[in-house]
Structure formats: C-alpha cells, structure tokens
Amino acid sequence: MAALPSDFVWGFATASYQIEGAVDKDGRGPSVWDTFTKKPGKVADGSSGETACDSYNRTAEDIALLKDLGSQAYRFSLSWTRIIPKGGRNDPVNQAGIDHYSKFCDDLIAAGITPFITLSHWDVPDELDKRYGGLLNREEFPLDFENYARVCFKSFPQCKNWITFNEPWCSSILGYSVGQFAPGRTSNRDRNPVGDSSTEPWIVGHNLLVAHGRAVKAYRDDFKATNGGEIAIVLNGDATYPWDPTDPRDVEAADRKIEFAICWFGDPIYHGEYPASMRKQLGDRLPTFTDEERALVHGSNDFYGMNHYTADYVKHKDGEPAPEDFLGNLETTPYNKNGDVIGVETQSPWLRPCAPGFRDLLVWLSKRYNYPKIYVTESGTSIKGENDLPLEELLQDEVRFQYYDDYVKAMAVASQLNGVNVRGYFAWSLLDNFEWAEGYETRFGVCYVDYNNGQKRYPKKSAKHLKPLFDSLIKKK
Numbered sequence: 001m002a003a004l005p006s007d008f009v010w011g012f013a014t015a016s017y018q019i020e021g022a023v024d025k026d027g028r029g030p031s032v033w034d035t036f037t038k039k040p041g042k043v044a045d046g047s048s049g050e051t052a053c054d055s056y057n058r059t060a061e062d063i064a065l066l067k068d069l070g071s072q073a074y075r076f077s078l079s080w081t082r083i084i085p086k087g088g089r090n091d092p093v094n095q096a097g098i099d100h101y102s103k104f105c106d107d108l109i110a111a112g113i114t115p116f117i118t119l120s121h122w123d124v125p126d127e128l129d130k131r132y133g134g135l136l137n138r139e140e141f142p143l144d145f146e147n148y149a150r151v152c153f154k155s156f157p158q159c160k161n162w163i164t165f166n167e168p169w170c171s172s173i174l175g176y177s178v179g180q181f182a183p184g185r186t187s188n189r190d191r192n193p194v195g196d197s198s199t200e201p202w203i204v205g206h207n208l209l210v211a212h213g214r215a216v217k218a219y220r221d222d223f224k225a226t227n228g229g230e231i232a233i234v235l236n237g238d239a240t241y242p243w244d245p246t247d248p249r250d251v252e253a254a255d256r257k258i259e260f261a262i263c264w265f266g267d268p269i270y271h272g273e274y275p276a277s278m279r280k281q282l283g284d285r286l287p288t289f290t291d292e293e294r295a296l297v298h299g300s301n302d303f304y305g306m307n308h309y310t311a312d313y314v315k316h317k318d319g320e321p322a323p324e325d326f327l328g329n330l331e332t333t334p335y336n337k338n339g340d341v342i343g344v345e346t347q348s349p350w351l352r353p354c355a356p357g358f359r360d361l362l363v364w365l366s367k368r369y370n371y372p373k374i375y376v377t378e379s380g381t382s383i384k385g386e387n388d389l390p391l392e393e394l395l396q397d398e399v400r401f402q403y404y405d406d407y408v409k410a411m412a413v414a415s416q417l418n419g420v421n422v423r424g425y426f427a428w429s430l431l432d433n434f435e436w437a438e439g440y441e442t443r444f445g446v447c448y449v450d451y452n453n454g455q456k457r458y459p460k461k462s463a464k465h466l467k468p469l470f471d472s473l474i475k476k477k
C-alpha cells in the first residue's frame, strides 16, 4: 500500500473572484476581472463574479462545510481591492477588508483548519492597470505588490502559509498573448484593439517574478522570524509525453513544453536564469534579469506550489516559430502516433485525466529542482455535460471521484517509491464557481452550487471521498 508522510496536509482550494461575489460591499474596488467581464463576448455565458457563490456573505457556512468534509487546510485567495481598493502603495488601506479576512482566518483556525493564503489569484486592481499598465510596468508593479503583501503579512499573523501569485503563466499568456483572460491584451485584432503577443507576455512574466521576489524578501526580512511560516509562488503545468517516442525531436519537444510552461518561472527561482530553450527561441524579447532582480528571484521559494490537472502528447514543429508562439515551437494533442488517447474528454477542452502523468511530472520537477518540498495547491476536473444533468445524477460525480482516487494514489506512489517530497494536496475546488472565461457552465466543485436557488451547496460523491482516501494513505504519527 502506498503511503504519504504523517505530517501531510490536505484540503480544498478556491479563489476570491471565483467565489466571493459582493463585489461592491464594504469598500471593495474593481479588479481587472470586474472590468473585463463587463465587455461583451469575453465570458461564454456573459456572466461575471458579481454574485458567484456569495462566499463573502457565507463564511460560516463555508467553514462548516470544510469541517464536515474533514478538510485539514483551506487554500483561498484575498481580494487585493478589498484591502487596498485602488491597489497602490500610496493609496488608502480599507480596514473593513482587513477585518473580514482576519476574522475568516480566526474562524478557520478555531474550526481546526489551517489557512493557506494566496495574495493574488489574477484579480489585479483595475486602477493599477489604468494608472500605469498594471503587470506591464517593471518599476511600479513590483513595488505596489510588495506594499500590499506587507499589509497582509502584518494584518494576518495567524496565517503561516503564504502564496504570492497563482499561475503567472495564465496571467501572462492568457491575459497578454491569447487575450482570453483579463485584461485581454493580444495581437489578435479580432479580439482586442491593443496588445503585442510577441513581447508583452514575456514582460509580464518577468514583472510577476520580480514582484514575487520583492514580497518574499519583505517577508523574510521583516516577518518570517515572528510569523514562522513559509512563502512561495504557485506554478501550473501539464505532464507531457512525446507524440512519437522514437523521434528524438518529439522527445525534446515534450521537455521543452514543460520548460515554456513551468521552468519559465521555476528556473529563475531555483537556478537564477530562464531556460536555455526559451532564451534561444525568444532572443531579446525575453527580458534579462538585472543583478538586483536576479538576487530577488533566485532562491525565493520556501516550497514548490504545484497546480496540476492534465497531460498532453507533444509533437515538434519544423521551421521558425511564429512571433506569437508561446508553447515552444510544438503542438499538443490528446492522441499519440499509435492513436492512443491520453484520457477521456471533460467539459474543459484542455483537460483529460491522466494520473500517471501526475506521478511523472512530480518526478520530473523534483529532479530538476533538487527534490523541493512540494504542496500540490490545485488538482481536479470538470465532467463533460455535468451542468445539464438533474441534481441527483450530478451529485454522483463518478468521474471526479475516480479522478481524485487515481491522482492521489499516483502522488502517494511518487512519494513512496520516487523520493518525491510532497507534503500537501488541495482539491480544486471546494465549490462549483465562476470558471473565468467559461462562466458557470463548467463546474469544478466537489460541492454543487445551485446558482438559481440562493447559492445552496450540496456535497457531491467526490467531496466525501477525500477524507477516507487520505486517512488510508497518510501514515499515523
């Protein structure tokens, strides 16, 4: 029987804009997602996070639910604009926002649930975007983020687990290259009048790394000694397999796919430099670190935060990559050369469950970064057609139940047989919620949310499986 270490923690994850609603309450200012969702055609069902799961008004209910499900920890994100409505370092702080999250942390702890705070899960203050270009500004943005982080470290000393940014890849590529996420900049003029996909995502990625580095330095210099906690960034990325394992170009492309998705951020943090494959392809479009920036970024993770959902087959491309290419001159496909499929379809076009990929990527990353302590900060699945099912059927979410069973066991094998130092796992997500550009049609919750009837929550079969599953795998103290 595979096993996980006795101090392993597990729980559920969410993000502020996806669940909170109450967008105007208690002085909250708009984020780029409030503005983006108002533009026609940006969200599949024309919806927004305006009400979402109404979690801002239902903290007691959510905590009771977490407790019921046996969650040892809860990863949630703060809405920056509840704390500093305009976002900047000279802008006023909103005490009501601080009081809300401070009580939330206290209530979690009182219920025996450890808070893991994400400072920024994509909902950058809209004012900073308007004022100086938000994430595009190499001088201002890192300073404003550091200030916001300091306000949080000071205000929530009861929290010991800190995450700076969620998935900088998504902010950079989806926000500034594809234009599918806020603020929606892209070279694709059918989508947006402004943006440059060949340069902006690489600038934004760089600025996010530096902002992360500044916040980590602030934490280590002025808070870590008293707080006694840990801080890191969370990176997303798929496992990869070559389309033709006998073609060395596909084998190389499969690694390059991970380098462009994950090592873009992981290498500067663990090795002090961008991956060679990216420098080669992007040339001077990839910013270079000043000595000061490099010192901020290199060594800035106390643990590796891993968001992981799926795997792809990877086929190399011949010839020169297009200027807007962000994959690494390759294509991804659900089928390999033999016609084997990587996993079944889900409601998300990019997601097909493949638990062996999770194990393989855990091993791959552990080798590359010298076996860091890993928290799996998100993992989960949507289900094809789930939104169209009657409630009784929907609550029997067999596919999601199996997903967690397979993925968690694959992780336990990696821990026991491959020396992977994995210490935590958070299921995405506690609740069905605002799935960004997909709106509410795609559901990721282990609990169903009835948006038409007062946001009532109903645990699905998968929700109740995690506690017995982890109980059977975590070694007794």
Ligand code: GBH
Residues within 6 Å of the ligand: 015, 018, 166, 167, 170, 236, 237, 307, 309, 350, 378, 428, 435, 444
């Ligand atoms: C997570 O990202 C997010 O952190 C979370 O907020 C979200 O609700 C959850 O996923 C479920 O989607 O459209 O082909 O360009 C997961 C990683 C990486 C998945 C980018 C979607 C887009 C692929 N995401 N990917 S594509």
